[in-house]
Amino acid sequence: MMGLSDVQAKMDDACQQAGRDSAGISLIAVSKLQPLDRIRAVLDEGHRQFGENRVQEAQEKWPALKEKYPGISLHFIGHLQSNKAKEAVELFDCIETLDNRKLADELQNEMVRQRRVLPCFIQVNTGEEAQKSGVTPKDLEPFFAFAKEEAGLDITGLMCIPPQDEPPEPHFALLHKLGREIGLPYLSMGMSSDFEAAIRCGSTHVRVGSAIFGERQV
Numbered sequence: 001m002m003g004l005s006d007v008q009a010k011m012d013d014a015c016q017q018a019g020r021d022s023a024g025i026s027l028i029a030v031s032k033l034q035p036l037d038r039i040r041a042v043l044d045e046g047h048r049q050f051g052e053n054r055v056q057e058a059q060e061k062w063p064a065l066k067e068k069y070p071g072i073s074l075h076f077i078g079h080l081q082s083n084k085a086k087e088a089v090e091l092f093d094c095i096e097t098l099d100n101r102k103l104a105d106e107l108q109n110e111m112v113r114q115r116r117v118l119p120c121f122i123q124v125n126t127g128e129e130a131q132k133s134g135v136t137p138k139d140l141e142p143f144f145a146f147a148k149e150e151a152g153l154d155i156t157g158l159m160c161i162p163p164q165d166e167p168p169e170p171h172f173a174l175l176h177k178l179g180r181e182i183g184l185p186y187l188s189m190g191m192s193s194d195f196e197a198a199i200r201c202g203s204t205h206v207r208v209g210s211a212i213f214g215e216r217q218v
């Protein structure tokens with residue numbers, strides 16, 4: 001385990017190597033299945049951007065933490081069922097894993113109802129894996145048009161989780177190319193094992209859990 005400041009230092013190094021400004025990259029600290037004392041320690045270090053992958057688990061910890069620590073931005077990074085759209089819009093500040101039309105419609109309905117606008121990223125299944133969520137690269141353009149024009153969502157970026165058993169760089173490169181083609185500025189890619197490679201490939205949001213907090217408690 002490295003810890004927050006080590007991860008930040010490695011991000012800075014990767015930015016320097018890539019000739020990028022580190023101000024252009026957000027570190028999303030993935031706090032799923034982490035004990036509260038570790039999350040509080042990272043908050044006490046001043047960090048404010050976090051990621052969670054389950055609505056119910058997030059509901060158990062974040063309302064109180066958001067009250068205590070102003071300025072928190074909470075990203076949803078898991079598979080979101082459309083019947084959880086209400087709770088997700090109430091608690092989260094960004095949805096990174098938009099991947100189907102029903103969810104797009106439900107999210108928009110809830111945002112209108114709650115008068116809250118959450119930026120959304122579209123999850124792309126770059127490896128076209130059967131068990132993984134996300135739209136395929138081929139379906140991205142029509143889905144983006146739907147989510148933006150018909151559902152009316154504020155789509156700001158793309159997100160991917162490369163296949164576990166493959167080098168991630170080709171997937172990062174593909175996501176970068178797709179983002180450029182449809183004109184989206186943000187790319188959420190890179191985790192504990194590959195955030196430096198992701199930064200070299202153009203990532204703007206890295207989602208790092210165990211390297212910051214240590215092993216998750218299952």
Ligand SMILES: *Cc1c(COP(=O)(O)O)cnc(C)c1O
Pocket residue numbers: 030032053077078161191192193207208209210211
């Ligand atoms: C758990 C998770 C992460 C963080 O994984 P680590 O390997 O602990 O950094 C990043 N992204 C998603 C979508 C996750 O579910």
